[in-house]
Amino acid sequence: MILQTTYAGAAFFAGDSIDNTNHQASVIGAVAAAHYIRAVAPAYGIPVVIHTDHCAKDILPWLDGLLDADELYYKEHGEPLFSSHMVDLSEEDVTWNIQITAKYLKRAAAMKQWLEMEIGVTGGMEDTVNHEHVDTSLLYTQSRDIHLIYTNLKQVSPYFSIAASFGNVHGVYKAGYAVLRPHLLRLHQEYVQEKEKTKTCKPVFFVFHGGSGSSAQDYADSIRFGTVKVNLDTDLQWAYLSGVRNYVMGKKDYLATQVGNPEGSDKSNKKYYHPRAWLREAEKSMTARVKDSFRDFNAVNQL
Numbered sequence: 001m002i003l004q005t006t007y008a009g010a011a012f013f014a015g016d017s018i019d020n021t022n023h024q025a026s027v028i029g030a031v032a033a034a035h036y037i038r039a040v041a042p043a044y045g046i047p048v049v050i051h052t053d054h055c056a057k058d059i060l061p062w063l064d065g066l067l068d069a070d071e072l073y074y075k076e077h078g079e080p081l082f083s084s085h086m087v088d089l090s091e092e093d094v095t096w097n098i099q100i101t102a103k104y105l106k107r108a109a110a111m112k113q114w115l116e117m118e119i120g121v122t123g124g125m126e127d128t129v130n131h132e133h134v135d136t137s138l139l140y141t142q143s144r145d146i147h148l149i150y151t152n153l154k155q156v157s158p159y160f161s162i163a164a165s166f167g168n169v170h171g172v173y174k175a176g177y178a179v180l181r182p183h184l185l186r187l188h189q190e191y192v193q194e195k196e197k198t199k200t201c202k203p204v205f206f207v208f209h210g211g212s213g214s215s216a217q218d219y220a221d222s223i224r225f226g227t228v229k230v231n232l233d234t235d236l237q238w239a240y241l242s243g244v245r246n247y248v249m250g251k252k253d254y255l256a257t258q259v260g261n262p263e264g265s266d267k268s269n270k271k272y273y274h275p276r277a278w279l280r281e282a283e284k285s286m287t288a289r290v291k292d293s294f295r296d297f298n299a300v301n302q303l
């Protein structure tokens with residue numbers, strides 16, 4: 001599985017009251033999360049890809065700080081602290097986007113680290129990115145842009161993926177806001193293969209941003225056309241809340257006072273309001289939702 005932290009999520013993990021003027025809280029939080037995952041994941045027996053999310057132009061110093069931590073870790077362990085990062089210059093001019101992305105890919109390539117980049121506009125809103133009011137015609141990346149990125153980045157390293165827009169939106173909206181067109185990914189693959197005469201029919205690694213709220217068919221199609229990563233956040237946020245909400249509403253007579261519940265006025269409610277009780281419910285409901293997604297993404301181990 002892949003665990004990724006956003007810029008704001010990393011700061012929150014460190015503690016939301018830490019000053020983040022120079023992005024330090026977001027660096028500290030992401031680095032702490034990476035070390036935590038490295039320490040705990042072996043106990044679950046689950047290999048984890050540790051990734052960081054959207055990094056737009058104004059927060060590039062965040063990515064610089066993360067790469068500093070990677071290089072330090074690399075010196076000691078022969079691998080970077082994070083498996084991969086994302087740089088998101090999709091709001092900038094395409095040439096500049098590619099140029100700066102290539103610069104970061106060069107730094108990552110020295111550690112055989114993966115870099116995800118974004119092109120085109122993903123609609124909706126996620127964390128520090130807001131595209132809710134953008135013209136929906138901009139929500140579809142052109143094949144020639146994919147080809148341009150492919151040829152430029154390929155010269156630097158093979159370890160990169162492209163989050164292209166094919167009508168995807170961050171967050172969940174009413175039906176009809178944008179139409180998802182996963183078949184565009186197939187057209188991009190054909191275009192690049194034709195131009196570059198590549199051996200494989202799927203030369204490009206795509207990332208599906210804004211996966212929440214999509215149909216099983218859309219997931220299946222985009223994965224078939226070369227998507228190697230699906231971002232799922234909003235639906236998991238909802239699943240996480242659902243567990244707590246159901247618990248609190250179902251136990252409301254045990255959560256109104258510290259002492260006293262329907263079983264007696266002298267009964268303690270400590271075991272009901274203990275954070276482990278209700279936070280565990282959030283984890284359980286989110287885990288169930290993740291399991292559904294693994295099935296949708298054709299990522300369940302075949303025994």
Ligand SMILES: [Zn+2]
Binds near residue numbers: 054163210
């Ligand atoms: Zn995105």
